[in-house]
Amino acid sequence: MENWLVKRAKLNPDKIALILEHADFTFKELNSTVQLFAGKLFTSGIRQNDPVALFSDNCFNGYVAILALQQLGARTIFLDTELSASTLTNQLQDSNPKMILISDSANTKEIDHIEWKKALMSDILILKKSASYQPISEFTDTQVSAIFYTPSADRNDTGVMLTYGNYFYSAMGTALNLGINKQDSWVLTLPLFNVPGFIIIMRSLIYGIGVYLIDGFDIGHINKVLINERATIISLTPSLLRELLNTLPKGEHYNDKFRCVFMGTGLIDNWTLLRCNVLGIPVLQSYGMTETTSNISALNFDDAEIKAGSCGQPFFTTQIRITHINQDNIGNIELKSPTVAIGYLNKRELYQSRFTKDGFFKTGDVGYLDDDNFLYLKGRQADLIHSNDKIIYPEEVENIFHSINGIIDICIVGIPKKDGTEKPVAYITMQDNAFLTGADLQEFGQHNLDDYQVPTEYRQIDHFPKSTNGKILRNRLLNLDYKTI
Known part of the structure; x- marks a missing residue:
């Protein structure tokens, strides 16, 4: 397939491609900006199939950098800006990028002390565009474009390789x-x-x-x-x-x-x-x-x-x-x-x-x-909880409890018992003005759920460990401090 950005700039040059709070960009303008940045990345030494880590928030420069790396045919390793330095280090050691490209507006606290070749996007912008730079002409179905890491309970996160055919x-x-x-x-x-x-x-x-x-x-x-x-x-x-x-x-x-x-x-x-x-x-x-x-x-x-x-x-x-x-x-x-x-x-x-x-x-x-x-x-x-001869589906139980005014979020997990089965335990975050007790929640559960589904304990926590797209990381709950209510 012909390079998508180049193709779209030909087909719809004057159509709005990107809308920011204070500016709009047509596909033609976006393409021109991306090609300029890609040419400067080329000057910095990035070539086709090079792995390049991207550490960026949702900013214009990050958007441009993603497309610019595609113009070079590089592989983008996407780094989560909210991860700890130790997790980021493990991902970098696993992917071994040629450099880390960093957005100037991102919070770099966790990555600042990691010893790796880095470049701020502003550092790339002051370079001259290489005269020999040309965007790749085609995207192939099997060409690996990006690597996204999926979280795990330990730090051995898995890098998922996606292609243009996948997209x-x-x-x-x-x-x-x-x-x-x-x-x-x-x-x-x-x-x-x-x-x-x-x-x-x-x-x-x-x-x-x-x-x-x-x-x-x-x-x-x-x-x-x-x-x-x-x-x-x-x-x-x-x-x-x-x-x-x-x-x-x-x-x-x-x-x-x-x-x-x-x-x-x-x-x-x-x-x-x-x-x-x-x-x-x-x-x-x-x-x-x-x-x-x-x-x-x-x-x-x-x-x-x-x-x-x-x-x-x-x-x-x-x-x-x-x-x-x-x-x-x-x-x-x-x-x-x-x-x-x-x-x-x-x-x-x-x-x-x-x-x-x-x-x-x-x-x-x-x-x-x-x-x-x-x-x-x-x-x-x-995540299924095996309670004696019954199976509890946590999200079904959570769905019911979400109707209670005052609960911000709730997550049901299984705690092993001596007999090899599990008991359901609820982790909860509540609004400051919510005066809910474990007895209140227990009574609500008994009126709205089957007996085996009702949590046996309610643990209040300050906040849930979540991925940056808002998904609760259930496998990390058991390590949190909590207050039984």
Whole structure:
């Protein structure tokens, strides 16, 4: 395929590609800026297939740097700006980049003391553009473009290798599902260094649509954009959506062009869905992961009401099946798709172990397909709680408790018992003015859940460990200080 940015600048030179708070860029202007920066990166010594680590917030320079590295054919290693120095060091040792390219506006506290070749983007900008620089002419399906690290309980995070073919088929599946048109514009407030945020940049090039780039989760600014601008789609996580709803000015509604919240990274609770319905905010729940280049199934507008709670049907580009079905008719989610990552960096055996003999990718998630082939996600296989002869699906329990006024977030985990089974324990963050006791929560659970689902203990914590896209890292909860309530 012809270089996407160059191609889009030819096809739609005057169409708005990028919208910042105080400036807009057409595809032609964006391409000119990116090529200038790419030429200066070339002067600094970056060449095709070189691994380059990017440490950037959601800023204009970071956006440009991502596209500039693609023009050179380099491999971008995306670093999470909120990770600790020790975790970043392990990722750098694993990926061994030629340099770390750092945004001047990013918080560099954790990376400052890491001994590695680094360059601020401002240092690159003062270089002269090489006269011999030329952008690569084509993107190939199997060309590794980026490496994204997925978190784990220890520090041995896994680098997921994604290709241009992965991006393209991901964009095609999403377009067929949402019915993307040239009037659409996508709000990008998720981190650039995670796949759900990054893939919006690739969709912009493939679809020829504009992107509203918002640095950090500035709730007030996001609501203003959705109310006053022509933004049509925003990608959010359930926790971020709840924050937006809590601060939406009374009586205000999103603009007439707004089409939907595209929801990923976990299940949305019924209470939040109800609030969205009252406010006339369409929510399309989706399913995907880093290894599948973001979404591989999603509800569409026609089915959003009758299949509420579902992640929709598999995209046209994806096959999904359920195996190892248990007594609740829930099983392992496995899939085939051209969006599945080409490999794990330096972990070939681990990557191969994720596939069945007939080539299906084992997601590690559990759920079911209904008679109409709609997918219902029940959570991670590793998160299920085995209580005697019953299975507890934590997100089902959390969904019920989210309706309690005063609870900010809740997470149910299994604590091993002497008999080899587990007991459900709730970790909770609450609002300052919430006077909820363990007895209150226990009584609520007994009235709204089956006995075996009710947590046996309630632990209040200051905050949840989360990935930067808002997903709670359950496997790190047991190491936290807590207060039993």
